[in-house]
Amino acid sequence: MxxxxxxxxxxxxxxxxxxxxxxxxxxxxxxxxxxxxxxxxxxxxxxxxxxxxxxxxxxFKDGVGYNLASQNGSTYNLRKNNGPKNPWGEDFQNIQIRTSTIGSVLNVKIGLDGRYEPPVDFPRATLASSETLSFTTASSDDLFWFSVIRNSTNRKIFDTSLGGLIFSDQFLQLSTYLPSENMYGWGENAHQSLKHNFSRYLTWGMLARDQPPNSLNLDTMNLYGVHPFYMCLEPDGNAHGVFIFNSNPQEVTTAPGPSLIYRTIGGNLDIYFFPGPTPALVTQQYLEFIGKPFLPAYWALGYQLSRYGYSGLDEMKQRVGAVRDAGIPLDIAVSDIDYMNRYKDFSTNDKWSGFEDYVNQMHGWNMKLIPIFDPAVEADYLPFQRAQSFGAKFIEWETYSQVQTDIQKLYPMANKTKIMLGVVWPDNHVAFPDFLDSTGRTQAWWRTELELYHSKLTFDGIWIDMNEPANFGTNEQHPWYFDSADHPDDAPLFCPTNGSNRWDLPPYQTHAVYYYGGNQNNAYLSSKTLCLAGVQNNGSYRFYDTKNLYGLTEAISTQQALLDVTGKRGAVVSRSTFPSAGRYAGHWLGDNTARWEDLRTSVIGAQEFNLFGIPYVGSDVCGFLGTSNEELCLRWQQMGAFHSFFRNHNTLREPAQDPAVWPSVAAATKTANLFRYQYLPYLFSLHFQASQSGLTVVRPVLFEYPSDSATFDLGYQFMWGSNIMVAPVVYQGAVTTNLYLPNDVWYSLFNYMYGSRIDPGYITVPSPTTSRIPVFVRGGSAIPRQTPTTTTTMSRFNPFELLIAPCQLGKAVGVLYWDDGQRIVDSFDTHDYHQFDFNFVSTSSDAQLTITRTRKGSVTLPTLDIIEIFNYPSPPNFRSFLLNGKSVNVNVQSSTYSGITKTLYISTQFLIDLTSADVITLSWSNVAK
Structure with missing residues (x-):
């Protein structure tokens, strides 16, 4: 058009x-x-x-769309116009647009009453904004369109005058011009750049699929989750967000203009606009609406060691022992499906005999265990029998006539039911729990199974995988497992492919199918998953509509079960996600490959998932598929130390790639991990803020500098909160890093000129493998940290430290949140935690640090013993220190001042008891010149 x-x-x-x-x-x-x-x-x-x-x-020719038939307040009744018709189904002759505001959020809903709407319980709360958005309409030549306008600037942020509105039962399309090319989000896909590319037409699929990312070249296939949300930065630096609440298979095309074309094959077009006007506020408003992320246990921020392919418990012990012996901080051992008896959930095989004894030993070392659980349950297995006794539900066929009876008859417990049986890792056919079961019986059974297994293996967190849900060999005459010595030749699931099955073969199948072209193994919506003709919750939901919600609903049930079973908050990590999944689980970026390209896309992926409200995110460090190598693994370990979910993981039949394999990688990992563990109080405080306020943890640099165009596509750098900049090494052979520091005050936090001012702009800094990667702290920051040890538990006993990096005016502020690290958070209003606000002011003659306890908790705290101050102008008088007006005996043996680096280091045992008063002031004067 x-x-x-x-x-x-x-x-x-x-x-x-x-x-x-x-x-x-x-x-x-x-x-x-x-x-x-x-x-x-x-x-x-x-x-x-x-x-x-x-x-x-x-x-399309011009004129595709609707005209305005009538208007009643904020309801617009549209009638199909005389323009071109829809090739994929009969256009609805009459549809409605309804607009409403929810606080600062503008909702534009296009569709019809009674159509499917996703059963997701968002809080739908709002966050105040200084900005307002308005809905305006226009028409020309029998064509109606609308715009969303930012009132303060009269700028159109969404402009459907592009035309092309189509609304039929199984094909919906909406097109819009955008105010700028600076758009971020949409997922889950592997994005090679942070900012979308509008110089060409690109279509991105969105259907939860068991599909590893391909980062080698531009690849627009859909991956494990669905996130129809984007943020756009307008030409004047204002930002807004757009969320399309739809869980059907969908796609988006980014095109010159800049413009986008959105298509989905079910439901309504339920669109929410978030006014910002800053990128941070956009994310906060979005997360206020869909739900803010869970607070992980403190230990969950520790380093994790995993692999698929351990030969048995002895090999896990060997690799964990090698990492510990190298002095590398390590908190968590992760067990993949190897530990199971023939890959069945809630079981342990003979090669893992003594697993519980080893877990008890790890607990004695202050380490934790996270095992994997897949959702599918074997149909001849005791947990399946218990599920039936509970009245639990599984994904079913709609009618008995659809059931593959030749498969069903093999399993007496499933025979004569409508349960849809598929194939995954276990030897025999499996059923998929229905976590949308409104009776709660399925969720109660799931909790019971986890509780029974926890009584045998005292795990601390849970990793849920294969929950798109994945199924092997759907619609394939010769699936891959027929050629596997480790899997029987189970008859595959076949979906009805006659003309009456409009769910598995809809008129339009989206990019999730068409991307694969003539490859028939992937040319169905049901490929690698269950038949979309299936039903959930006693037939009240069609799997065609709810498939993309499966990972979310399993995460909800699994998190609640973990809390109930352990009595602690722990952490759940899920492969498949949907908006609001961050309330219940974290995410890893999937089965990546040991390539430099995958290292780079993982840097971008973590930023995107923070945008989606899932800050507990990271990649399989060193790469999952393929054989890693020393240099790649070293650089990935260094980068991964700055992602909240930090796990080394690789696949079956590949060499071990944990950092202890190579002395150089072990040394670099130890350095990187000790830095991470030192700054865990800051990272944990960022997660606390994310859970309370919807702030991001790892964030794009543009979040802090939305008026600086040089930050708009700075995908390979990122911020830790507002105050720390990380520029990882992401290219093979690099011994220097080219990076950009926005116009601000910056100090080095790595080996190169540590503690010194670094001029902003485009710079090149040394990045040898033997030092930290480039890290910088922003002027005006007071960063809480802690003397690190090899586990988070032991580090928590060590004294607190405070890094002060003053701005140009000699001031700095910061905050520390602290709880016991594991208590369940029912409400932050009643949760037991401390909050301390730091405020530092200095002049040429004196300085003052004020610590205000703004939240009183009962958790025991270490003292604040070390204060490191960058760019301190002159030597202090160590005898002049006063704590709330009383003289303090500063240890002059361990406290120093460098006139060369201008760094003041104050170190005194038991210097400040943070709970001694609600307001604590440490002041001192400088040596007179």
Whole structure:
């Protein structure tokens, strides 16, 4: 389509080679378009000479959409216009647009009453904003469109004059111009750049799929989760967010203009606009609406060691022991499916005999265990029998006529039921628990199974995998496991493929299918999963609608079970996610590959998932698939030390890649981990703020500098909160790092010029493998930290430290949140925790640090013994220190001042008891010049 735009807009498109009045809306997004097929749809066939930008050759004529039939207040009744028809189904003749505000949030809902809406319980709370958004409408030539406008600037942030609104039962499309190309989000996909690329047409699939990321080249396939949310930075630095609440298979095309075309094949178009106006406020407003992230246990921020392919418990002991012997801080051992008896949940095989004794030993070392659990349960297995006695539900066929009786008859407990049986890791067919069961019986059974197993193996957290849900060999005559010596040739699941099955073979199957083209193993929505014709909750939900919610609903049940079973908050990590999943679980970025490209996309992925409200996130450090190598693993360990979820993990039949394999990697990991453990009080405080206020932990640099265009695509650098900048080494052979420091006060926190001012701008710094990667602290920051040891538990007993990095005016502020690290948080209003606010002010003659206890907890605290101050102007008089007006005997043997680096280091045992008063002031004067 090519609606009317300004002459300037026309020439802009000519400049980039399109020479049209606007972007084209693809009329044949399926593979193998040709002129006859295109024109048979009543569309325009217009080949282009340059095919590199993905311009569709088959595109809609002008006029696709609706006109305004009537308006009643904030309800707009639309009628299908006389323009081109929908190729994928009969257009609804009448639809509605309803607008409303929820605090600062604007909701625009396009659709019909009675259509499917995702059963997700968002808080739908709001956060106040200085900005307001308004909904405006217009029409021309039988075409209605609307815009969303930021009132303070009169800027259109969403402009559907592009046309192309289509609404049928199984095909919905909405198109819009954007105010700028600075758009971030949409997922889950492997993004090679932080900012989306609007110089070409790119379509990104969104369907939860057991699909490893491919970071080697640009790859727009969908991965494990679905996040229809983006943030856009406007030309003046204002930011806004857009969330489309839809759980059906969907896709988005980013196109020149800048513009986007969104398509889904079910539900309504339920759109929420968040006004910001800062990137941080956009995220806070979004998370206020969908739910703020859970607070992980303190130990869950420790380093984790894992692999798929341990030969038995002895090998796990060997590798954990090697890492511990290298002096590398380590908190968590993770067990993949190797520990199970023939890969069945809630079981342990003979090669892992003595596992509980080893877990008890690890607990004695202050380490924790996180085992994996898959959702599918074998249909001839005692837990399945208990599920039936509980009245638990599983994903089912809609009718008995659909049941694959030849499979069902193999399992007396499943026979004569409608339970849909599939194949995953266990030897025999499996059933998939229905976590949308409204009776609660399925959730109660799941909790009971975890409780029974916890009585045998006292795990501390839970890793849930395969929950897209994944299924092996769907619709395949010869699935891969037929050629595996470790798996029987179970008959695969086949979905109905006749013309009456509009769920598995809808008129439009989305990029999740069309991306794979002619590869029939992947050319169905049901590939690698269950049949979308299935039902949940006694038939009240169609799996076609709810598939993308499976990981979320399992995470909800699993988190509650973990809290009940252990009585502690622990942590759950889930592969598949959906908006609000961060309330219940963290996420790892999937089955990546041991390549530099995957290291780079993992840096971006962690930033994106913080945007999605899942700050407890990280990658499989050193790569899951393929063989890692010394340099790659070393650099990945250094970078991974700054991701909240920090786990080394690799796959079956590959060499061990834990840091103890290579002396150089062990040394670098020890250095990186000790830095991480030293700054855990800061990282934990960031998570506390994320859980309380919806702030991000790992965040894009542009969040702090939205007016600096140099930060808009700075994907390989990131911030830890507002105060620490990390620039990891992400290229092979690099011994220096090229990076950008925005216009601010910065100090080095790594080996190069530690503690010294670093000029902002584009700089190159040394990054040898034997030092920390480039880390900088922002002026004006007071960062709590703690003397590190080899576990988080032991580190918590050590004295607190405070790093002060003053701004140009000699001031710094910071905050510390502290609880016992494991108590369940029912409400922050009643939760037992401390909060301390730090305020530092210095002049040429004196200085003062004020510590205000703004929240009183009962948790015992270590004392604050060390204060390190950068850019301190002159030597202090160590005899002048006063604590709340009383003289303090500062240890002059361990306290120093360097006139060269301008660093003041105050170290005195039991210097400040943080609970001694609600307001504590440490003041001193400088030596007179």
């Amino acid at each position: 090519k609606p009317k735009r300004s002459i300037f807009y026309f020439f802009a498109f000519c400049f980039i080679g399109l020479c049209e009045a606007g972007p084209r809306i693809n009329c044949y997004p399926e593979p193998s378009a040709n002129q006859n097929l295109c024109e048979s749809r009543g569309c325009i066939w217009g080949p282009t000479q340059d095919t590199s930008d993905g311009t569709p050759w088959c595109y």
